[in-house]
Amino acid sequence: MTEPRSRLHELLLAGEFVVTAELQTSDSADPGSVTRLAELLRGSVDAVNCTDNSAAHAHISPLAAAHLLADDGVEPIMQFVCRDRNRLALQADLLGAAALGVRNIVCMTGDDVSVGDHPEAKPLYDIDSVHLLRIARIMRDEGVYLSGRQLTGAPSFLIGAVENPFAPPLEFRPMRVGMKVEAGAEFIQTQICFNLDKMRLFMARCGELGLLDLVWILAGVFVPSSARGVRYLRDQVPGVDVPGWVIERMEARAPEDQRAEGVRIALEIVEQVRDIPDVRGIHLMTINHEDAIPQVVEGAGLLPRP
Amino acid sequence: MRRPGLDRRPPQTAPPARGFRKALLLIERSTKEAIWDCRMCGQCILHSTGMSCPMRCPKNLRNGPCGGTLQDGSCEVVPEMKCVWVSAWEGSRRLPLWRSHMAHVERPTDWRLQETGSWENLLTGRDRQVPAGWNAGANPRRAGGAERTA
Numbered sequence: 001m002t003e004p005r006s007r008l009h010e011l012l013l014a015g016e017f018v019v020t021a022e023l024q025t026s027d028s029a030d031p032g033s034v035t036r037l038a039e040l041l042r043g044s045v046d047a048v049n050c051t052d053n054s055a056a057h058a059h060i061s062p063l064a065a066a067h068l069l070a071d072d073g074v075e076p077i078m079q080f081v082c083r084d085r086n087r088l089a090l091q092a093d094l095l096g097a098a099a100l101g102v103r104n105i106v107c108m109t110g111d112d113v114s115v116g117d118h119p120e121a122k123p124l125y126d127i128d129s130v131h132l133l134r135i136a137r138i139m140r141d142e143g144v145y146l147s148g149r150q151l152t153g154a155p156s157f158l159i160g161a162v163e164n165p166f167a168p169p170l171e172f173r174p175m176r177v178g179m180k181v182e183a184g185a186e187f188i189q190t191q192i193c194f195n196l197d198k199m200r201l202f203m204a205r206c207g208e209l210g211l212l213d214l215v216w217i218l219a220g221v222f223v224p225s226s227a228r229g230v231r232y233l234r235d236q237v238p239g240v241d242v243p244g245w246v247i248e249r250m251e252a253r254a255p256e257d258q259r260a261e262g263v264r265i266a267l268e269i270v271e272q273v274r275d276i277p278d279v280r281g282i283h284l285m286t287i288n289h290e291d292a293i294p295q296v297v298e299g300a301g302l303l304p305r306p
Numbered sequence: 307m308r309r310p311g312l313d314r315r316p317p318q319t320a321p322p323a324r325g326f327r328k329a330l331l332l333i334e335r336s337t338k339e340a341i342w343d344c345r346m347c348g349q350c351i352l353h354s355t356g357m358s359c360p361m362r363c364p365k366n367l368r369n370g371p372c373g374g375t376l377q378d379g380s381c382e383v384v385p386e387m388k389c390v391w392v393s394a395w396e397g398s399r400r401l402p403l404w405r406s407h408m409a410h411v412e413r414p415t416d417w418r419l420q421e422t423g424s425w426e427n428l429l430t431g432r433d434r435q436v437p438a439g440w441n442a443g444a445n446p447r448r449a450g451g452a453e454r455t456a
């Protein structure tokens with residue numbers, strides 16, 4: 001029997017339908033700002049993603065946020081992007097994260113600096129997300145740095161990746177999951193799913209490639225808070241497929257009813273995603289609507305969490 | 307003459323290409339830049355990427371597209387440009403021998419090889435050097451599978 005590396009790993013191994021959510025970013029040096037956000041999610045989700053300068057805006061370090069969460073008894077998933085650090089800094093933070101109690105990581109390329117508030121910054125992209133997955137895996141399993149130099153203590157964490165089943169080239173996306181699995185990924189969190197046809201095709205193709213026995217796939221679900229929010233998602237966040245019906249339904253509601261409508265849309269998506277075979281959990285995301293996440297988890301009948 | 311242990315410069319930055327090596331470099335640069343908008347990374351994988359140069363990707367990705375590809379197939383960073391990896395996927399379908407190479411995991415970029423000739427690096431085997439840890443251990447894919455079903 002595999003020894004679980006984290007609580008999330010334990011639940012996935014036990015065959016539970018897991019729920020993860022993204023922590024709202026904090027722009028405060030007060031540790032309480034992070035723990036207060038985590039408090040909103042405690043008990044509703046199994047693990048919480050600490051984003052890494054999401055949307056290419058500077059925020060509190062995910063290493064610090066994840067450490068604060070771990071200390072507070074909320075299981076963190078630390079995100080690593082390849083935009084801001086080269087392979088030395090990434091390996092240093094992988095070790096440091098493990099030392100500070102982080103037991104789940106997710107590796108990704110990262111939004112480009114051009115979509116953020118520091119578009120003049122120099123982006124690194126020394127290595128890509130597939131390289132980072134392999135590096136995390138060899139550090140963990142072989143106890144060496146990429147250079148081959150020995151670690152004196154190997155980190156232990158569950159290694160995750162992301163994929164976007166909704167952006168071109170659609171046919172290649174499942175193959176890219178295969179590359180990430182080959183590199184070292186053990187679970188996948190997908191980009192925001194509104195388009196269920198694409199999600200079903202993606203899962204079917206991953207099944208044909210034999211990947212569903214090798215990797216757990218969690219579907220990304222967005223909880224809209226306003227018509228403005230979904231338009232922002234469609235126009236400003238690259239790679240998100242927001243169908244017209246989502247925007248129409250949000251716009252059809254008065255502003256004070258839009259939050260409730262957003263929860264209803266998310267619940268419908270969750271219900272349909274759970275019907276897709278081998279989707280092993282959901283990953284909830286919102287913009288300024290964090291109190292909606294417990295509502296969605298409860299409304300979907302996923303409470304209490306194991 | 308390079309003296310091991312004293313000259314710490316990576317071999318690619320010294321000496322500058324001269325004579326035959328320079329001629330080779332000039333031919334490679336002029337043809338590949340003209341045809342594929344090549345960026346002279348010195349470790350060419352064009353045949354694995356449907357003849358679409360991955361170094362044209364603003365994120366220098368060598369293992370497939372990021373999640374930011376726009377719905378119409380254009381690049382998130384330079385919306386006027388088609389995503390390098392959408393072109394790569396389409397191009398790879400037209401390559402009978404190398405189409406499966408799209409799914410190969412490519413090694414991390416060796417940034418010391420920038421502006422050197424990949425033809426020369428191919429001939430000398432320089433472009434096959436990887437950091438010692440890269441191939442450490444068993445095939446992670448099999449290891450992962452065993453772990454899942456254990």
